[in-house]
Amino acid sequence: MRYKFYRIKTNPLLSAVLLFWSIYWLFNFLDKIFGGKKLNFWVGKNRIDQLTNLFNQIGVKNTISIATIFILITIIELIIFYFYHKGLLNILKNQEVKKPFLRGTVLSILLFTFFVAGDVVFGERGEVLEHTIYAILSLLSYTVFFNKPAKNID
Numbered sequence: 001m002r003y004k005f006y007r008i009k010t011n012p013l014l015s016a017v018l019l020f021w022s023i024y025w026l027f028n029f030l031d032k033i034f035g036g037k038k039l040n041f042w043v044g045k046n047r048i049d050q051l052t053n054l055f056n057q058i059g060v061k062n063t064i065s066i067a068t069i070f071i072l073i074t075i076i077e078l079i080i081f082y083f084y085h086k087g088l089l090n091i092l093k094n095q096e097v098k099k100p101f102l103r104g105t106v107l108s109i110l111l112f113t114f115f116v117a118g119d120v121v122f123g124e125r126g127e128v129l130e131h132t133i134y135a136i137l138s139l140l141s142y143t144v145f146f147n148k149p150a151k152n153i154d
Contacts, residue, residue, distance in 0.1 A: 031047065
């Protein structure tokens with residue numbers, strides 16, 4: 001076991017970034033589960049009510065459509081968590097980190113893009129900036145570790 005943690009010491013920044021994104025997406029997922037509930041360790045935001053209110057503003061009252069979108073977002077967040085967490089575990093197992101990290105990053109950027117589109121439609125201008133920054137940070141997190149310089153075409 002001690003040897004496995006040594007692998008984290010050999011690449012602490014990559015491990016820390018993967019841990020950050022794992023926790024970020026896990027907490028986003030948990031916020032959907034505990035949303036609106038006040039627990040000893042958690043004060044969740046009721047995302048279903050928030051989503052319902054936003055869609056009501058544009059005249060969409062179909063609760064099945066809203067619930068479907070909510071469930072899809074929740075599943076995607078769980079999948080993104082899985083990829084980042086898998087990358088972190090792969091460091092411990094001395095396995096490839098690049099593929100799960102890339103998959104988590106691509107899904108993160110796609111989900112943040114979806115959020116930005118929704119923010120624009122619903123007039124949530126402050127959220128546009130927040131989600132854009134997170135998308136850029138996702139991309140930068142990946143490119144810091146796996147960016148290959150382009151070859152000259154002379």
